[in-house]
Amino acid sequence: MTKIRINRAIVAALILLLIQTAVVPWLIPSAWSGRLLIHFSFIMTVFVALLGGRHRAFLFGLGFGLLEDMLFYGHMIGPYAFGMALIGYLIGLAFDRRLNTLAFVLLLTGVGSGLLDMLVYFIYKLFSLTHLGASFVFYWQVLPTLLLHMLVALALYLPSRRFLVRHIASRSEEAEGV
């Protein structure tokens, strides 16, 4: 039996958000600055969805999406809050505490990241705030971001699982221990 430490997840996501906004822009070369747009809090949402269930993932995605939208409030608030909450919930609904191999987590992060970015793109398209073509956006921004997200998830998954998950000894194990 395992249980997620949601407090730790929130602290980790806050620190990652600070790193994302203040450190990452310096590491990405100028030519790629419009293409690699990393969202650490989204990766954390996927982890929470897989380790902690769909309701937690929904609230987690909602909270951090809203925070990110609010911090960088350009045109409107809401797209990332909506997208991250939805995708966190869906991943939690479909794959809650099942089959958490590393490759599967990477696959989910990749697919989720692609879906999230396309969803945000369509929201902006809906309000006619962007006029880029969908295929251009996919090739220019979504695909590299997706690959980067998968890489970061690969790097973060094992440490964060160790950091976030608490093993609760089941009754029989306790009895054996005594």
Next chain:
Amino acid sequence: MIGLILFIAVMGFTLRRTGLTWPERFVNDAFGTAQGALYRPVGAVAGFFRDLGRLSDVYKENEELRRTVARYTQDQVRYNWIESENERYKQELGFKLRQEQLFKYKYVTSQVIASGSNPYDKTIKIDLGAHDGVKPNMAVVTVDGLVGLVSKVSEFTSTVMPITELDPTAPDTIQISATVSGKEQQVFGIVDFDKEDGVMRMSKIDENANVAEGDTVVTSGKGGVLPKGLIIGKVLSNQVGDFGLTHTATIQPAAKFDHLYEVFVVMTPDPDKP
């Protein structure tokens, strides 16, 4: 479903707003402090490594700069003379107070503390806010040229929307009126940004106006939003526009929009206040 409707409502509601409510301000300022503490040292380290790479160019650059300084000192003398002349003429012509004050703007140094990672909503945050006299729609420049406009102001930080976000057909757009340095009387156009090509477009130029490659495009100050004479970029090419009646010029932006470190907020005195 209710959630979807709610979100659409929130997005629609926040679309054209310029003010911020107090929770937004609080979150912005609280995060801004932490971001500032992180962004600046990291920027310094990154800058250091970049400088190491460019060390060989520095000597050449130094030579160049010395020559430029020599030229500038000569120009300065000329400029002072012309300015005083100009001042006198204006007084003689009886300029209105409002027009006079539009030229008296000051540059306030500001540090960038974070930059966002939303591809359709690129914003940067700076460490000056309403407390320091920043207001929405003030221009933000670097030493190279115009970077953007202040879009949201909270107490100690504010959000800057780069000019790369100025989409001419977006519902909340601001249009920059521009002209060409040295030909202010004949050239006039409106500048926006083409995201797919990464260049700026200056449209609605009169077909008789003489815009050549390499001309410097500056703000004209006629739109009432931005002050006059901020550098936007250099003209790459000039061709006949969509309807054949006006010309459209392609402009290479002068400023860089990423890895920003130090920017200047251009503060204009409010003519309505004493």
